[in-house]
Amino acid sequence: MELQKIILYYGFTPISDPDAVRLWQQSLCESLGLKGRILISPHGINGTLGGDMSALKRYVKLTKGYAGFKKIDFKWSEGLGNDFPRLSVKVRSELVAFGAPTEITVDEKGVVGGGVHLKPYDVDKLVEARGDEVVFFDGRNAFEAKIGKFKNAIVPDVTTSHDFVSEIESGKYDHLKDKPIVTYCTGGIRCEILSSVMIKRGFKEVYQIEGGIVRYGKKFGDRSLWEGSLYTFDARMAIDFSDETKIIGECEKCAAPTKQFYNCARVACHELVLLCADCATHDSSRSCIHENLPQRDSELIG
Numbered sequence: 001m002e003l004q005k006i007i008l009y010y011g012f013t014p015i016s017d018p019d020a021v022r023l024w025q026q027s028l029c030e031s032l033g034l035k036g037r038i039l040i041s042p043h044g045i046n047g048t049l050g051g052d053m054s055a056l057k058r059y060v061k062l063t064k065g066y067a068g069f070k071k072i073d074f075k076w077s078e079g080l081g082n083d084f085p086r087l088s089v090k091v092r093s094e095l096v097a098f099g100a101p102t103e104i105t106v107d108e109k110g111v112v113g114g115g116v117h118l119k120p121y122d123v124d125k126l127v128e129a130r131g132d133e134v135v136f137f138d139g140r141n142a143f144e145a146k147i148g149k150f151k152n153a154i155v156p157d158v159t160t161s162h163d164f165v166s167e168i169e170s171g172k173y174d175h176l177k178d179k180p181i182v183t184y185c186t187g188g189i190r191c192e193i194l195s196s197v198m199i200k201r202g203f204k205e206v207y208q209i210e211g212g213i214v215r216y217g218k219k220f221g222d223r224s225l226w227e228g229s230l231y232t233f234d235a236r237m238a239i240d241f242s243d244e245t246k247i248i249g250e251c252e253k254c255a256a257p258t259k260q261f262y263n264c265a266r267v268a269c270h271e272l273v274l275l276c277a278d279c280a281t282h283d284s285s286r287s288c289i290h291e292n293l294p295q296r297d298s299e300l301i302g
Helices: 018-032 053-064 120-133 142-146 161-169 189-200 212-220
Strands: 004-012 035-041 044-052 075-078 087-091 116-118 135-138 148-150 180-184 205-209 226-228 261-263 272-274
Touching: 004 053, 004 189, 018 035, 018 044, 018 053, 018 087, 044 053, 075 212, 116 120, 120 180, 120 205, 120 212, 135 142, 135 148, 142 148, 142 272, 161 189, 180 189, 180 212, 189 205, 205 212, 212 226
Parallel strands: 035 087, 116 205, 135 180, 180 205
Antiparallel strands: 004 044, 004 075, 035 044, 148 226, 261 272
């Protein structure tokens, strides 16, 4: 059996005919036997795919043949095509559901007016030079940070990406507007938009980690500023960057250390419950308390 992998990627570039790109991507993935999720919008493309290594390499080569996608940074991760139940290729008004399609402007170079990109090495150099002045700002849904985050990071109180604009405009973080802010998310895409949102609202020095947590974790593992596991929107649920990963999550029932999310017991509920293995064996531990919560983001977004 051929080695299988997962690729995570995004590219911001103007797309005049998203439907045509969707048909092309759908056909390409089907011909290569790939499964996963791809979103296409007038702003670009965002995808996560799993399958045979040779098929993924072929996909990368052919996708980069599209003029606007030449510079896409494809991030490789451990996993299988079966980590995704099927192939889904859709057109949306936004690559990330911030609920503000006009919030960003995109040209051939990417997002206009976004945060400065820092490679993992440069992130550590910034902290080395400016110490506690540097603020890490989580660009994910709050529940993702329960099992892993940058040390001393600010985790905004957001349930979905829709909440970010109002959260930034709430005034909670105005005292940070003159500080160096390092935004971070799974693969980098959410921070492309979040950093732009922050800059437009008066934050003067905003950065984003190039390649997101995925790239930082591959570079430094658990030896530097990241701690815990990385939540993923697929069957893996969480990945570790080393054998020494610190478990920072706590079971919602007994507070035991855990990094494992489980689906809520109510079939119609799409929320996740963070439980230890013992509590997860009892259905009562997964009883639904989520009726009044908005549904979490379901797309795999970096």
